[in-house]
Amino acid sequence: xxxPKSFSCSSCGASTSKWSGRCDGCGEWNTIQQEVPLSAxxxxxxxxxxxxxxxxxxxxxxxxxxxxxxxxxxxxxxxxLGGGLVPASAILVGGDPGxxxxxxxxxxxxxxxxxxxxxxxxSGEEAAAQVRMRAQRLGxxxxxxxxxxxxxxRDILTTLESERPDLVVIDSIQTMWADNVESAPGSVSQxxxxxxxxxxxxxxxxxxxxxxxxxxxxxxxAGPRVVEHMVDTVLYFEGERGHQFRILRAxxxxxxxxxxxxxxxxxxxxxxxVKNPSALFLSERGTPSPGSVVFAGIEGTxxxxxxxxxxxxxxxxxxxxxxxxxxxxxRLAMILAVLEARCGIPFTGLDVYLNVAGGLKISExxxxxxxxxxxxxxxxxxxxxxxxxxxxxxxxxxxxxxxPQTENRxxxxxxxxxxxxxxxxxxxAGGKSGTNGGMTLTQASDLTGFIGDHFGAG
Ligand code: TYD
Ligand code: MG
Numbered sequence: 001x002x003x004p005k006s007f008s009c010s011s012c013g014a015s016t017s018k019w020s021g022r023c024d025g026c027g028e029w030n031t032i033q034q035e036v037p038l039s040a041x042x043x044x045x046x047x048x049x050x051x052x053x054x055x056x057x058x059x060x061x062x063x064x065x066x067x068x069x070x071x072x073x074x075x076x077x078x079x080x081l082g083g084g085l086v087p088a089s090a091i092l093v094g095g096d097p098g099x100x101x102x103x104x105x106x107x108x109x110x111x112x113x114x115x116x117x118x119x120x121x122x123s124g125e126e127a128a129a130q131v132r133m134r135a136q137r138l139g140x141x142x143x144x145x146x147x148x149x150x151x152x153x154r155d156i157l158t159t160l161e162s163e164r165p166d167l168v169v170i171d172s173i174q175t176m177w178a179d180n181v182e183s184a185p186g187s188v189s190q191x192x193x194x195x196x197x198x199x200x201x202x203x204x205x206x207x208x209x210x211x212x213x214x215x216x217x218x219x220x221x222a223g224p225r226v227v228e229h230m231v232d233t234v235l236y237f238e239g240e241r242g243h244q245f246r247i248l249r250a251x252x253x254x255x256x257x258x259x260x261x262x263x264x265x266x267x268x269x270x271x272x273x274v275k276n277p278s279a280l281f282l283s284e285r286g287t288p289s290p291g292s293v294v295f296a297g298i299e300g301t302x303x304x305x306x307x308x309x310x311x312x313x314x315x316x317x318x319x320x321x322x323x324x325x326x327x328x329x330x331r332l333a334m335i336l337a338v339l340e341a342r343c344g345i346p347f348t349g350l351d352v353y354l355n356v357a358g359g360l361k362i363s364e365x366x367x368x369x370x371x372x373x374x375x376x377x378x379x380x381x382x383x384x385x386x387x388x389x390x391x392x393x394x395x396x397x398x399x400x401x402x403x404p405q406t407e408n409r410x411x412x413x414x415x416x417x418x419x420x421x422x423x424x425x426x427x428x429a430g431g432k433s434g435t436n437g438g439m440t441l442t443q444a445s446d447l448t449g450f451i452g453d454h455f456g457a458g
Pocket of ligand 1: 095098102104134138267268
């Protein structure tokens with residue numbers, strides 16, 4: 001009798017017994033793939049039928065010192081890792097093809113190796129000569145990194161077992177091939193099996209592994225989301241191809257804060273750190289122009305000033321365009337709806353373009369007010385006063401909510417030469433406007449008041 005096939009969703013991991021175009025679990029399209037079990041064979045009796053050995057329980061308290069971390073010396077990377085590399089940790093580095101993952105990982109491997117870690121770099125994508133040429137170009141040809149090009153997971157594990165490195169970089173997880181799994185490299189089962197083998201090896205043998213993974217069009221690490229659950233740390237390397245700036249963002253970190261970012265610049269000699277990124281995403285500042293607004297944001301633990309640009313123009317189409325880069329399209333729709341429903345400012349018949357300068361992606365709700373200001377400024381063709389930063393969250397009722405870390409945002413803006421800030425009333429400054437360490441702070445409690453103050457009656 002033929003074995004029943006099983007399928008699983010590469011997005012949410014749900015399993016089904018038949019293929020379908022759309023996953024019932026998460027509603028994603030084209031994510032169902034055939035699953036081959038790790039060990040083939042008929043299902044065994046229930047686990048409760050045979051006694052296992054009892055596991056050892058322990059207390060939460062410990063006398064052990066926290067494991068010593070190793071720093072690469074690339075400060076932006078060490079920061080995102082939560083203060084350096086934790087021994088025996090598993091890290092997934094995801095990003096679009098061509099964004100610079102291999103470059104960053106080769107630089108990191110070289111620096112970790114120079115700092116005393118026995119480091120292996122295993123490439124399944126490029127020939128050894130190619131990797132060597134890149135190392136040469138990056139000035140890292142002398143770094144004590146051991147290089148191999150291999151995709152056979154069994155051979156890799158055997159080598160790791162005998163070499164016992166401190167750190168191994170696998171570039172990329174999609175090219176790895178486990179011979180006990182029948183499906184093709186890059187399939188859900190292969191990626192899952194390879195990630196499982198490598199992360200459990202990491203824990204068992206005290207080796208840190210860095211898995212490089214490509215993301216698909218819609219921003220997921222190709223293959224199952226479950227890889228994200230298997231590892232300790234998930235870092236995304238993002239940026240726009242046309243821009244030279246790259247952001248390394250911790251989206252999950254068992255050993256440090258998530259949401260921390262590191263900023264790099266792609267140069268002719270690899271990725272260079274950007275030590276003080278807060279002014280990076282501001283374009284040339286001259287006379288303020290309509291549609292352009294500076295948002296005082298926070299990324300991870302660091303304040304970051306970003307320019308938002310909006311363009312609003314009559315549409316020639318029946319359906320006006322809503323185009324957004326670096327910000328969530330759904331959130332833009334929400335702000336447009338609030339402006340229309342609560343403040344009587346419609347955008348019907350108008351195309352709306354919103355862009356975050358410099359290729360940065362922002363997801364903070366605190367950018368709402370800055371987005372609204374950019375849209376209004378573009379629509380009314382009125383520039384906001386120069387040297388002004390804006391931040392604050394907008395609720396569906398049109399009320400404004402204070403953003404966390406107001407002080408940090410103001411301090412950073414002041415450091416960069418801004419003199420005025422517009423933010424929601426946080427009930428502390430008392431009154432509509434006041435000065436806060438040299439900054440003039442204009443407060444607003446709702447969107448209508450904000451519009452009245454800065455754009456006339458709207
Ligand atoms: P790569 O690290 O191969 O990307 P990924 O592994 O994410 O697919 O980087 C590819 C791009 O980086 C490539 O288009 C060339 C560019 N690059 C530089 O601009 N400078 C450099 O020093 C290097 C090594 C690459
Ligand atoms: Mg690569």
